[in-house]
Amino acid sequence: MNRLPRWSLRGEPVALAKYVNPAAVAALVRLPGASSAGRTDRLREVYRALAGVGIGYAFEAPSDERGRQVILTPREVLWSPRHGTCLDLAVVLAAACMTAGLHPVVVLLRPADGDAGTASTGHALVAVRMTGEAPAGTPDDPVWPRPPAGFARSVQRTAAGPPGAYVVLDPVGVARPLRSTPTDGLGADFEEAVARGARYVSDENWVWHTAIDVGSAWRERDQYPLLEASDAVLHRPPQAAVGSPSARPRARALAGPPDKALDDIAAALAEAVRAQWESEQLRHRSHDPFPLPVHWDNAPSELMDQGSNIQNLRQSEHAPMVLGGDLRVIADIYDQVPSGRLVVLGQAGAGKTVLATEFVLTLLDPARWRRRMPVPVLLSLLSWDPSLGTSFHRWLGRQLLSTYPGLQHAEKQRPGTVARLLTTRRVLPVLDDFDGLAPGLRAEAVRKINASLTQSEGYLLLSRPGEYRTAVTESRPLKKAFAVCLEDLTVRDYADYLPLSATPESGGTRTAWDAVVDRLERDTTAPEAEALRAAFTTPLAVSLARRVYSDGDAGAAKDPAELLEPGRFATRECVEEYLLGEFVEAAYAPGPDDFPRPAPWVRRSPRGRHSAEQARKWLGYLARDMDARGTRGVAWWEQNLALPPLFFMAAGTLLTVLTLGGSALLAAPFGIRPHYSVLAMLPLPAVLYLLHYPLARRTSTMFPRTVTVRRTAAARRRLLLRSLLSGTVLALVMPPCFVLLFRYTGGVRIGWPTACVLGFGAGVWSFGKAWVDNGMELVDLTRAPNPLHLLENARWGLLRTLTTTWLALFLCAGALFIGLRQHGGTTPLAVVPLMVLWLAFVTVAIAFLSGPWGFFTQTRVWLAVSGRLPLRLMTFLDDAHLRGILRQNGAVYEFRHVLLQRHLAGRRANPPPTAGRSAAQDPSPEAPREPAP
Secondary structure, X not given: OOOOOOEEOOOOHHHHHXXXXXXXXXXXXXXXXXXXXXXXXXXXXXXXXXXXXXXXXXXXXXXXXXXXXXXXXXXXXXXXXXXXXXXXXXXXXXXXXXHOOOEEEEXXXXXXXXXXOOOOOOEEEEEEEOOOOOOXXXXXXXXXXXXXOOHHHHEOOOOOOOOOOEEEEOHHHHEEEOOOOOOOOOOOOHHHHHHHHHHHHHOOOEEEEXXXXXXXXXXXXXOOOOOXXXXXXXXXXXXHOOOOXXXXXXXXXXXXXXXXXXXXXXXXXXXXXXXXXXXXXXXXXXXXXOOOOOEEEEOOHHHOOOHHHHOOOOOOOOOOOOOOEEHHHHHHHHHOXXXXXXXXXXXXXXXXXXXHHHHHHHHOOOOOOOOOOOEEEEEEHHHOOHHHOOOHHHHHHHHHHHHOOOHHHHHHHOOOHHHHHHHOOOEEXXXXXXXXXXXXXXXXXXXXXXXXXXXXXXXXXXEOHHHHHHHHXXXXXXXXXXXXXXXXXXXXXXXXXXXXXXXXXXXXXXXHHHHHHHHHHHOOOOHHHHHHHHHOOOHHHHXXXXXXXXXXXXXXXXXXXXXXXXXXXXXXXXXXXXXXXXHHHHHOOOOOOOOOOOOOOOOXXXXXXXXXXXXXXXXXXXXXXXXXXXXXXXXXXXXXHHOOOOHHHHHHHHHHHHHHHHHHHHHHHHOOOOOOHHHHHOOHHHHHHHHHHHHHHHOOOOOOOOEEOOOOHHHHHHHHHHHHHHHHHHHHHHHHHHHHHHHHHHOOOOOHHXXXXXHHHHHHHHHHHHHHHHHEEOOOOOOOOOHHHHHHHHHHHHHXXXXXXXXXXXXXXXXXXXXXXXXXXXXXXXXXXXXXXXXHHHHHHXXXXXXXXXXXXXXXXXXXXXXXXXXXHHHHHHHHHHOOOEEEEOOEEEEOOHHHHHHHHOOOOOOOOOOOOXXXXXXXXXXXXXXXX
């Protein structure tokens, strides 16, 4: 990518005119030329043309050269990545004014309370001369260190007049806000921009710094050369230029006719996704003190489809696309891809997931997202096995249902809803962890994606470059997909980030990081500096270092100078492993409020309960288990898979022994004969548990319905008929079963009236359970589901089911006791406690065989007894989430980064790149996965 020299206000301010390139700006934007029209009319037309481009406003990037500023080329401001600072906008506006035959002056201001001798400025304006001749008092020198005499009085206050010698424009008015750079004055119309410029000139809070008379100083031969053809001249009309502002796709149209119900579901999903990732971004403090400047450039051409396919043009019409940019404009870069398919490649820790999160939140920004616009959803590809014949769309639908369980309500009400969300492009998949697929599945995944998607469906896919290169070599590049490669961070990218995150040393402004950054800038030979510089090429390592050395209390903060101790860290891998380990230690370091002494009636706070050693042990087990199952999600309802195969046999045998032993002990004191019917039915719960455990275990991830739904009258009638049908069928079928059961198991004859009463009780139970199950639904989609919320809902859903069950069982027990007394006449009252005991065991069996909560309870007890996880597992997971070890993705937890998961699992976190190649361009393939012990 073309880089212009940095401009220095202190050294040669007049050199600012060299950055003004009217030809390049005119090639990218349709502008008026010099004509007989009034100067104000031409200036208004220039302003509106630039405002229609959709430039994003960006703050000045951190610089390692004090007093020097990066000025972007016209292509970068107007085409891609299409953003700029106020100075970038002022330079482009000055070039556009010159195209229209106007005379611009760039005015630089500084805050009144700032340092008068500083080489930096606070804001840039563009003053346009409204007269043919220079006003009286105009300096002959193009650099104006102070305002000309009477300049403030000669400025036109409003666009309507009265006329003045100059019209001063605030250039930020032509820009729109990016999500991370809100500021005043953005998106202003021409009249407001003129008024704001006049107010700046007379505002006491701003003082004159310097002005450069670009109209006088500009010489075509002195322009800085633009190396890229797209910067100099586009060899086609501006409105047809590929990637030009007039040709860029904005909100992509949705397929099919309008569907209000589907739009409502998509809007609720957008709300849930936005709330989820805003919470995660705030928790991980990825914007504190500001986002790290993650840059990218075009990937090698062999990793992407042909340009004409990507641009939907004929081979003779397409022009090369150059989509460089940084984190702040990822959504705008995606808009530049006509096909809507973008692949982002970067080494482990390069910031792919952070970039994906920023992409999702930028698209869902309330100021940007509108109904019938796609909802970006971040999903992991690790759970997809394309070799099993599962299509990409079918897997995508399942992932949406499991990640956002509230969609199950919409799917049940209107089957095929999720499929329609996908086929009508109301969901934009953001696919992470392509490199996490098994090596033999990656090429097949590429083939399935190519075969499944229609021409208009888009996505954003994230992968490491080595694994993606191998996959497309074995198959072919993803159809119509453009690819970019994330670039390594340089020292200047974090030169301000790390010091600003730390506490200044006493009596000064320097922090412990300043000495480290200075050493990394100067020392190019020491092995320890080389190792740390190589490690800090990824945003992950820089953010881990900030967490370890900057986020603690000032008195207890560690000194980052230890990272440069000679002989301590030989390679970047050693630095990364150390930072990952110290990150866990820092996350679980006890604070002053971690171990409070609670009152006897106050429940102790869960934070601070676990030491770093305990947490590492438990997190290591979770990481190894996730590796063995090939997933990145910690779903509490799937933890039952950790139970050994013989567990249910042991549990069923134990319950049978307990029931038989209890029956034998109670029979003799109360004079109950061993063949009595009630005694014979006591082992029944244990038998049911033993026989049904395997089936129930496989269905234990089915959530109970827990939130009442407001239904229409017709829906309530259907629910009533369905529940009545279920209860009636069971009431008719069960009486003969009860007659046979009591005759052949207990040797007792019961009459048909008693059997019918028992059948009626079973029917009541069936009716109540059907009413509860079908009358309740899952969590509201407008609330981002979280694991604790789902666990609470599962618990309450089970209690509702048990309430209905107890009512029916007591009716049956009462009818049984009355029937036995009528037929035998000598049935002792001691049968009543045995009935209660029987009901208790039946209830326990139902509780532990109904839904995910019962299985989760058994699992966490087993894992706690075996020492692998704490008994209060959800408290521990939520605590790890609060400490930044885990992140929340919908209803599941994930490790903050795959490198952290590998580190805790005992595998090498980051294999070294192939010798002689850059890790960012061609890292070595991932080491084979190791099964969990």
